[in-house]
Amino acid sequence: MAVTNPCDPFVCCEPGEPGTNPIDRIELSWDVDGDVGSASWSCDDGNGVTLFNVPPGQALLSVVPVCQEGHAADPSTFVAPAPELRAVNVGDTVSLGAVELLLRIASCGSAGSDGSAQACICGD
Numbered sequence: 001m002a003v004t005n006p007c008d009p010f011v012c013c014e015p016g017e018p019g020t021n022p023i024d025r026i027e028l029s030w031d032v033d034g035d036v037g038s039a040s041w042s043c044d045d046g047n048g049v050t051l052f053n054v055p056p057g058q059a060l061l062s063v064v065p066v067c068q069e070g071h072a073a074d075p076s077t078f079v080a081p082a083p084e085l086r087a088v089n090v091g092d093t094v095s096l097g098a099v100e101l102l103l104r105i106a107s108c109g110s111a112g113s114d115g116s117a118q119a120c121i122c123g124d
Contacts, residue, residue: 012103013043019108019120023073025066026101032057032088040066048099059088063099067122077121078103 014022025040028048032055041048043065062083065073079102086094108120 011044011046015103015121017108017120019123021120021122022068023065023103023122024068024070027064027066027072028096029062029064030054031060048096054088054094056088056090059086059094060084061086061094061096063096063101065101065103065121069122073122074119076104077108077119077123 013024023043026043026045026048027038027040029038030036035055035057037054048063060083063080064075065078067073081099084096086096088094103121104118108118108123
């Protein structure tokens with residue numbers, strides 16, 4: 001019997017691989033001339049269309065997965081796009097377009113040839 005992947009092909013918040021734990025939220029962070037903040041949405045939403053206020057100015061925007069325990073996932077367990085610089089004006093919508101987070105779950109927890117092990121996303 002073939003094993004099926006319970007995840008949507010593009011959104012998988014519960015990798016189900018040994019050593020991994022579910023991703024609870026996706027967090028958008030911003031830095032506008034030292035004024036920093038963040039907002040998050042459920043990983044299961046599949047998109048980040050949310051209502052939140054970012055101060056006007058040149059905003060550096062970045063995204064990270066957040067584990068169930070409320071902390072950002074270890075940066076070695078995922079690949080996110082480089083932070084994006086966007087102009088934020090009062091009343092305007094700011095879009096990042098499609099953002100892809102790649103989770104490293106294959107071979108996580110297994111020791112490599114140098115004896116070190118790749119961490120698992122939201123791992124134990």
